[in-house]
């Protein structure tokens with residue numbers, strides 16, 4: 271890891287009721303309270319945001335949404351606005367997760383629209399990219415990543431690129447127990463940084479945090495986070511239990 275401040279985020283996906291979310295947030299706050307050199311974020315479901323934000327107020331934990339719409343309000347059933355996230359206590363928002371791309375028709379263009387709205391609202395976006403198993407097997411990973419990064423960030427100025435967190439999540443590694451090797455992950459992280467340099471200049475790219483996501487567990491986190499371009503993780507399954515999430519957070523400490 272470099273001098274970039276690591277960021278570890280728990281993506282709770284569609285798990286936990288409101289009460290369960292609040293309990294988990296309190297537990298996480300208890301076990302990571304001594305960590306002061308890693309940004310720690312939890313991303314509950316929309317219904318859990320308000321109570322989780324209240325539960326972690328005054329701690330070192332920040333809260334993120336799992337998506338946001340580009341319009342500020344209106345007839346968009348099932349969507350959520352930046353103001354709704356902000357007033358529910360969010361500082362972060364996950365965008366372009368592969369599950370949104372795979373199951374809900376998210377595209378680079380819609381990710382770009384959501385990203386512009388998030389930046390405009392002052393939310394810190396966590397922009398996810400990643401190739402599928404068949405794309406990796408057919409040797410098109412670099413092309414897919416390039417298209418996703420450049421598509422999602424199209425037209426975003428370098429000052430705003432500097433505020434983005436990227437997440438590399440190979441689809442074949444999500445929830446499968448298959449983790450990219452640290453070398454496989456580093457290769458793509460370095461490529462993403464190169465794409466960012468092309469968009470916003472090398473010095474901006476050097477400051478952007480790039481998380482790895484995909485079956486990160488306490489026993490593989492240290493090795494992954496030791497790679498030069500891996501600046502923390504976006505954690506699914508292992509973030510649903512406070513002790514395993516805390517162990518991963520601690521693996522990112524310098």
Ligand code: 13P
Nearest residue numbers: 281444445484485506507
């Ligand atoms: P898992 O850690 O469960 O593989 O999920 C990763 C992920 O998709 C985080 O956004």
